[in-house]
Amino acid sequence: MATHKISLTVNGVLEQAEVPSNMVLLTLLRERLGLTGAKNGCAAGECGACTVIMDGEPVNSCLVLAVEADGSEIVTVEGLSSESGLDPLQEAMIEVSGTQCGFCTPGVLISARAFLDRTPSPSEDEIKEALRGNLCRCTGYVRIVESVKIAAKGG
Amino acid sequence: MKSVRPGLPEFDYIRAETIEQVSELLKNGKPSRLLMGGTDVFVQMRDGAFSPAILVDVKHLPGMQSIQKTGNKGLRIGAAVDLNTLAGHPEVVKSFPLLAEAAQSVASYQLRSRATMGGNLCNASPAADTAPAALVLEAILVAQGSNGERRIPAHDFFTGPGQNALQDGEILTSIEIPPPPKGPVGRYLKLGRNAEGDLAIVGVAVLGYADKTSESGFRFRMALSSVAPTPIRVPTAEDILESRTIGDETISAAAQAARKTAKPIDDVRASAGYRSAMVEVHARRALHAVWTALGREA
Ligand SMILES: Cc1cc2nc3c(=O)[nH]c(=O)nc-3n(C[C@H](O)[C@H](O)[C@H](O)COP(=O)(O)OP(=O)(O)OC[C@H]3O[C@@H](n4cnc5c(N)ncnc54)[C@H](O)[C@@H]3O)c2cc1C
Ligand code: FES
Ligand code: FES
Numbered sequence: 001m002a003t004h005k006i007s008l009t010v011n012g013v014l015e016q017a018e019v020p021s022n023m024v025l026l027t028l029l030r031e032r033l034g035l036t037g038a039k040n041g042c043a044a045g046e047c048g049a050c051t052v053i054m055d056g057e058p059v060n061s062c063l064v065l066a067v068e069a070d071g072s073e074i075v076t077v078e079g080l081s082s083e084s085g086l087d088p089l090q091e092a093m094i095e096v097s098g099t100q101c102g103f104c105t106p107g108v109l110i111s112a113r114a115f116l117d118r119t120p121s122p123s124e125d126e127i128k129e130a131l132r133g134n135l136c137r138c139t140g141y142v143r144i145v146e147s148v149k150i151a152a153k154g155g
Numbered sequence: 156m157k158s159v160r161p162g163l164p165e166f167d168y169i170r171a172e173t174i175e176q177v178s179e180l181l182k183n184g185k186p187s188r189l190l191m192g193g194t195d196v197f198v199q200m201r202d203g204a205f206s207p208a209i210l211v212d213v214k215h216l217p218g219m220q221s222i223q224k225t226g227n228k229g230l231r232i233g234a235a236v237d238l239n240t241l242a243g244h245p246e247v248v249k250s251f252p253l254l255a256e257a258a259q260s261v262a263s264y265q266l267r268s269r270a271t272m273g274g275n276l277c278n279a280s281p282a283a284d285t286a287p288a289a290l291v292l293e294a295i296l297v298a299q300g301s302n303g304e305r306r307i308p309a310h311d312f313f314t315g316p317g318q319n320a321l322q323d324g325e326i327l328t329s330i331e332i333p334p335p336p337k338g339p340v341g342r343y344l345k346l347g348r349n350a351e352g353d354l355a356i357v358g359v360a361v362l363g364y365a366d367k368t369s370e371s372g373f374r375f376r377m378a379l380s381s382v383a384p385t386p387i388r389v390p391t392a393e394d395i396l397e398s399r400t401i402g403d404e405t406i407s408a409a410a411q412a413a414r415k416t417a418k419p420i421d422d423v424r425a426s427a428g429y430r431s432a433m434v435e436v437h438a439r440r441a442l443h444a445v446w447t448a449l450g451r452e453a
Contacts, residue, residue, distance in 0.1 A: 001165040001166065001167060002167040002168060002169075004168070020165075021165070021166055021167050021168035021210070022162065022163040022164065022165055022166055022168075024162075024163065024197075027162075042160070043160040043201060044160060044198045044201065045194055045198060045262070045266050048263065048265060051265050054268075057239070057265075057268040058264060058265040058268060059265055059268050059269055060194075060265050060266060060269070062197075063192075063193055063194055063197050063198070063266075063269060064193070064269065065168060065193070067168050067170075068168075068193075068212070111264070111265060115264070129264075130264055132262075132263045132264065133262065133263020133264060133265045133266055134263075
């Protein structure tokens with residue numbers, strides 16, 4: 001099987017890797033780069049646990065080849081916080097206990113971050129629509145939506 | 156039920172830069188598969204549906220990701236335009252809101268940032284959400300092969316479940332939407348099992364516009380997804396709406412005609428009987444919505 005030398009920016013850091021054709025971005029992030037925030041829930045585009053931002057847009061990293069991400073800029077949940085603290089979304093999640101087992105949380109945070117960046121003052125329906133692709137098996141949707149509302153208002 | 160999906164089988168990924176390169180690759184005899192967003196390809200490969208030796212990524216070919224106006228207010232949509240871009244494009248929203256609505260109804264935001272309209276049509280699922288819109292907008296699917304360009308009307312494109320009219324070595328490069336009729340109103344109504352962007356149990360697209368040359372003073376186009384081996388137009392319903400004075404009764408008769416045209420099956424998402432009943436209900440609702448939006452009362 002062919003391998004490919006790729007380079008991409010992950011959470012602001014330039015990474016280089018040699019990847020087989022059939023490796024998905026999720027595997028590259030988790031198993032090569034040690035970024036285990038994004039989760040493998042279904043490997044089929046359904047649950048959103050693997051959501052990362054690629055060139056500004058959220059994608060299901062289980063359905064993107066690592067080689068397709070060559071040259072791109074990736075943000076994972078590990079990249080949301082900085083020296084100066086957590087992302088307002090993360091603060092809001094903690095405030096309202098928007099996370100239970102936590103499996104869906106990294107994907108939810110990433111989807112919500114990308115959403116707030118394109119829709120700073122959303123309605124509740126818009127929030128729900130934007131998070132349609134993020135399933136929470138603990139079904140804590142009310143508090144997830146609540147935390148997005150709080151973050152949108154500026155925490 | 157499989158609890159864990161396996162990884163992808165082995166293949167060689169090749170990013171194509173020119174059409175000629177694609178033709179060469181497809182001619183070399185190795186089992187190959189075209190790739191755009193991969194949201195069908197990768198899921199089907201993980202489920203063991205096929206295992207190509209090479210995967211040819213065609214989404215970076217020139218023009219594949221652009222939307223351009225053609226003469227007379229038509230649009231040329233590159234086959235690899237993703238569904239979020241399509242749903243949000245000002246020209247699509249302005250002139251073909253039905254298509255924006257159909258694109259927006261697919262799955263989730265993050266899936267739509269990879270999924271393309273061309274992939275949706277080529278995958279040729281009976282449930283493809285952009286297909287009814289392509290049918291009522293009478294889109295032309297433009298294919299390139301080693302013998303040059305071929306223009307395939309949407310109504311000739313879907314040949315069976317998962318089957319399309321492309322020949323070996325041909326690739327879909329764009330979708331042309333002809334200029335809309337004057338003052339059209341379109342709606343796409345989709346019934347899924349839930350609000351989570353599920354595949355359609357029934358999808359109904361309706362386009363209506365005033366036309367003095369028809370007996371009723373209007374023309375309608377209707378297409379259905381998920382209720383036949385392919386997405387289909389419903390000429391019987393269209394005829395009723397063009398030949399009788401439009402009101403509650405005519406709309407109900409047209410919706411019944413849609414139900415008769417549908418040939419649904421039982422599957423995991425719904426029974427044939429339920430689908431049949433829902434075709435009628437959703438056809439009626441879509442027609443009422445279009446009729447009201449045309450400024451009329453039923
Ligand atoms: C979780 C999930 C939910 C979904 N929900 C919906 C839904 O609600 N509605 C819906 O309609 N679909 C849905 N889909 C199906 C899928 O996302 C869409 O059909 C999508 O538009 C496919 O586009 P793609 O670019 O990903 O295609 P790809 O997977 O890249 O390709 C699709 C098919 O077209 C072929 N192909 C690709 N490019 C070309 C070309 N240029 N010329 C000829 N053939 C080509 C491929 O070989 C393949 O057979 C869903 C999928 C998933 C995983
Ligand atoms: S793991 Fe990617 S969507 Fe579920
Ligand atoms: S918190 Fe458990 S899946 Fe969402």
